Amino acid sequence: QLQLVESGGGLAQPGGSLRLSCAASGFTLDRYAIGWYRQAPGKQRELVADVKSGGVTNYADSVKGRFTISRDIPKNTVYLQMDSLKPEDTAVYYCNARPLSAPQGSGSWGQGIQVIVSS
Numbered sequence: 001q002l003q004l005v006e007s008g009g010g011l012a013q014p015g016g017s018l019r020l021s022c023a024a025s026g027f028t029l030d031r032y033a034i035g036w037y038r039q040a041p042g043k044q045r046e047l048v049a050d051v052k053s054g055g056v057t058n059y060a061d062s063v064k065g066r067f068t069i070s071r072d073i074p075k076n077t078v079y080l081q082m083d084s085l086k087p088e089d090t091a092v093y094y095c096n097a098r099p100l101s102a103p104q105g106s107g108s109w110g111q112g113i114q115v116i117v118s119s
Contacts, residue, residue, distance in 0.1 A: 001025075001026045002024070002025075002026040002027045002097060002108045003024070003025045003026050003108075004022055004023070004024055004095045004096075004097055004108060004109065004110035005022070005023045005025075005110060005111075006020060006021065006022050006023075006093065006094070006095050006110045006111065006112065006113040007020070007021045007023070007113065008020045008021045008113070009093065009113035009114050009115045010114070010115070010116070011116045011117075011118070012085050012115070012116070012117050013085075013117070013118070013119055014085060014086060014087060014117055014118075014119055015084060015085065016085050016117070017081070017082060017083045017084075017085065018082045018085065018115060019079060019080070019081050019082065020036065020079065020080040020082070020093055020095075020113065020115075021077055021078075021079055022034065022036070022077065022078045022079070022080075022095035022110060023075075023076065023077050024076045024077065024078070024097060025076065027097070028076075029071060029073055029076045029077075029078070029097075030053055030071075030073055031053070031099070031100065032053075032097045032098060032099060032100065032107070033050055033051070033052045033053075033097070033098050033099075033100055033102075034050060034051055034069075034071065034078045034095065034096070034097050035047055035048075035049065035050035035051075035095075035096045035097075035098075035104075036048045036049050036050070036069060036078075036080045036093055036094070036095060036096075037093070037094045037096055038089075038091035038092065038093045038094070038115075039091055039092050039094070040090060040091040040092075043091075045094070046060065047060060047104065047105075048060050048063055048067065048080070048093070049063065049067055049068075049069040049080060050069065050096075051069045051070070051071055051078065052100060053100055055071065057069055062088070063082075063089075066082065066083050066084045066085075067080060067081065067082050067083070068080070068081040068083075069081075078095065080093070082115070085117045086117060087117050087118060088117075089115060089117050090115060090116050090117050090118065091115060092112045092113065092114055092115075093112065093113050093114075093115055094109050094110055094112045094113075095109070095110040096108070096109050096110075
């Protein structure tokens with residue numbers, strides 16, 4: 001059974017950093033595309049970053065140069081390093097796993113983890 005468990009969220013000040021973790025079980029990580037999505041109150045869920053087989057990454061324009069997605073295959077874990085945080089980054093962040101052939105937004109989801117950026 002495929003399961004995703006997020007951790008590492010919380011409160012940060014503008015300009016600060018947080019690192020989110022997505023621990024996967026029940027499947028081989030490298031067979032899937034893993035993405036981080038976020039949803040702010042009153043807004044649509046959006047893709048923040050994803051990583052595919054071979055380590056190919058993709059980022060939303062709003063986070064390029066500030067966020068980094070990475071994989072640890074032996075630990076079956078995906079990370080999202082968030083630097084230079086802005087108040088606009090405040091949202092619930094979700095980890096997603098989908099087969100490589102499946103469309104964006106499909107597949108399995110973690111429970112979500114809160115990130116708040118505020119002074």
